[in-house]
Amino acid sequence: HSGNLDGYDLSQLAMLRTDQGREVRPSAWDAPNGGHHRQGNLTFPADTASGSPVLDANTRAIELIIRNVGDVPERVFRWTP
Numbered sequence: 001h002s003g004n005l006d007g008y009d010l011s012q013l014a015m016l017r018t019d020q021g022r023e024v025r026p027s028a029w030d031a032p033n034g035g036h037h038r039q040g041n042l043t044f045p046a047d048t049a050s051g052s053p054v055l056d057a058n059t060r061a062i063e064l065i066i067r068n069v070g071d072v073p074e075r076v077f078r079w080t081p
Contacts, residue, residue, distance in 0.1 A: 003036060003070055004035050004036060005034070005035065005036060005038040005069070006033040006034065006035060006038060008069055009029060010026065010029040010031070010040075010042050011025070011026045011027075011028065011029035011042075013066055013067050013068055013069060014026050014029075014042060014064060014065065014066050014067075015065045015067075016044045016054065016062060016063070016064055016065075017062070017063045017065060018054065018055065018059050018061065018062050018063075019059065019060045019061040019062075020059060022048055022052065022054050023048075024044050024045055024048055024049075024054050025044075026042050026043060026044055027043050027044060027045045028041070028042075028043040029041075029042050029043075030043070042064075060080060060081065061078060061079065061080045061081075062078070062079050063076050063077065063078045063079075064077040
């Protein structure tokens with residue numbers, strides 16, 4: 001439970017994925033330096049690159065995938081209603 005997170009750009013390392021397979025990359029990562037306890041706002045677009053909404057009435061789960069932070073190839077955080 002240590003390490004400086006200031007060098008990681010989550011706009012390049014994160015992705016949002018729905019249970020329907022829609023995926024979007026962040027449109028912004030706004031975070032001041034904070035060392036190990038860094039916090040900020042990771043913003044995702046409402047629509048996919050093809051213009052479809054990321055979330056709709058049929059969405060039952062979303063996942064936030066963060067890759068290559070520290071020695072962990074992939075972290076997945078999942079939310080369901």
